Amino acid sequence: MQNFENFLLDNLPVSKSIHPTYEKALGQMLRAGGKRFRPALLLGVVKSYNKLMVESAMHAAYAMELLHTYSLIHDDLPAMDDSPLRRGKPTLHVMFDEVTAILAGDALNTYSFEVLSKAPFSDYTKVQLIQELAVNGGLNGMVLGQAIDCYFENKPLSIEDVKVLHTNKTAKLIAASLKMGAIIVGREKLGEVLYDFGIKLGLLFQIQDDILDVTQSSEEAGKTTNNDEDKNSFVTLLGLKEAMNQANILADELLKELDSFDENLKNELSPLLRKYIKRHK
Amino acid sequence: MQNFENFLLDNLPVSKSIHPTYEKALGQMLRAGGKRFRPALLLGVVKSYNKLMVESAMHAAYAMELLHTYSLIHDDLPAMDDSPLRRGKPTLHVMFDEVTAILAGDALNTYSFEVLSKAPFSDYTKVQLIQELAVNGGLNGMVLGQAIDCYFENKPLSIEDVKVLHTNKTAKLIAASLKMGAIIVGREKLGEVLYDFGIKLGLLFQIQDDILDVTQSSEEAGKTTNNDEDKNSFVTLLGLKEAMNQANILADELLKELDSFDENLKNELSPLLRKYIKRHK
Numbered sequence A, B: 001m002q003n004f005e006n007f008l009l010d011n012l013p014v015s016k017s018i019h020p021t022y023e024k025a026l027g028q029m030l031r032a033g034g035k036r037f038r039p040a041l042l043l044g045v046v047k048s049y050n051k052l053m054v055e056s057a058m059h060a061a062y063a064m065e066l067l068h069t070y071s072l073i074h075d076d077l078p079a080m081d082d083s084p085l086r087r088g089k090p091t092l093h094v095m096f097d098e099v100t101a102i103l104a105g106d107a108l109n110t111y112s113f114e115v116l117s118k119a120p121f122s123d124y125t126k127v128q129l130i131q132e133l134a135v136n137g138g139l140n141g142m143v144l145g146q147a148i149d150c151y152f153e154n155k156p157l158s159i160e161d162v163k164v165l166h167t168n169k170t171a172k173l174i175a176a177s178l179k180m181g182a183i184i185v186g187r188e189k190l191g192e193v194l195y196d197f198g199i200k201l202g203l204l205f206q207i208q209d210d211i212l213d214v215t216q217s218s219e220e221a222g223k224t225t226n227n228d229e230d231k232n233s234f235v236t237l238l239g240l241k242e243a244m245n246q247a248n249i250l251a252d253e254l255l256k257e258l259d260s261f262d263e264n265l266k267n268e269l270s271p272l273l274r275k276y277i278k279r280h281k
Helices: A002-010 A020-031 A037-049 A051-075 A098-117 A123-137 A142-151 A159-184 A188-215 A234-238 A240-259 A263-277 B002-010 B020-031 B037-049 B051-075 B098-117 B123-137 B142-151 B159-184 B188-215 B234-238 B240-259 B263-277
Strands: none
Touching (some): A002 A037, A020 A098, A020 B142, A051 A098, A123 A159, A159 A188, A188 A240, A234 A240, B002 B051, B037 B188, B037 B263, B051 B142, B142 B159
């Protein structure tokens, strides 16, 4: 993923402000690294079917990372999770202030759509990508997930509702990343298949996150861990052992589905996904 | 503007959440009314050149109002202006809590682009509209204006920097509203002329807002007034008398420019603009 990292660094949002904090804050959390999992999924799909489009697809991968990053900045705010650490660095409201974190998040949210509107795709593709990102990252997607997560912080949810929470909070943007890759290479039917696969993958990803949150130190994770004891997570609901069991069942399902993909797609996604799918085995 | 109001009420964002607050909050500030000045400008331009497109244009006017409304919700947050009152109603963080206000604002920001991506326009027009809204409502537009406003709350700015502040915070979305109307009716050159006109109009609008803020009671204004004594405004910098003088000079310029517009456009915009342009004369 070195190429995407370079693309991101070359395209950091620039705002000629008369105050240095705002401009610094806009790029801060983007530069801080992170797994770039969503961009890797999107670019992996594109690379499988059309290597010539990978460079254009960087714009879409970047838009996805922008929206994801804004969600982390707002999620970490004092009124939300109140996290001091993210991606191994102090969070924006700690390094600067709350105003900066709110505004930088707002700016990156909107900027993700600016980037897509200016990306080197046909207008038809741009509109599909924008819609996919907005629907999955918006009021019936990621933001809904955040809302459920916050409102039920101290109230136990059923396991079904926890799945609704994580499907919205995490899985929909992961699913959208895969689907946006398929949209770019003009394979709409594949997009639907990959979207469903991505929802499951996102759910697994979240269960693993819940597990890591109780088994890893903050230093290892690069963010504040053991901070979620009041949160509805698979671990708090099922216990660590059963959560790990569920993760493994889901992982096996995903490996089987992955095996049914086109050879090129399977070869491209396998190294990336096995790393996550297998990480507790 | 009754039609737009109905359109808005028929199209309020709906999210099937397992918690009632989130869904209620999404529509709360939209339903609360407001001048609908930006939608009126956009629809006024469309009506002047193609009455048959007014109904489609409602989607774009609504997207603009969504983005504007999110900006008000976040602007009112405790970390920002900390305002208890907006559009004659308690602000979202007062009625519910900060989490709700942050998330509802985030959701409406993203939803504005979802609405545009699904609007009944050609893909070419959609992409132009999305780009216009994102550029003017984003990191080098409205959000930059908010940032300057917040960072220099207790530090005096030069009159030139105050113009930069208000051009970004207020004028660019007003200018974009007029330009988006022109984009919808396929008149790109007119769009540029109207954009420049809109920047001036937005500046006038903000000077008037600063003036009203010291001359009106909260009850009359429907929001917290006399709350800006630490803010950089034309009134704090120039004094009330000179601010009113500048407003009148700008108003005369705008009336002259308005007079040079096509007859249909002039007739459509005049009643709407004269109300604002003349309100201190």
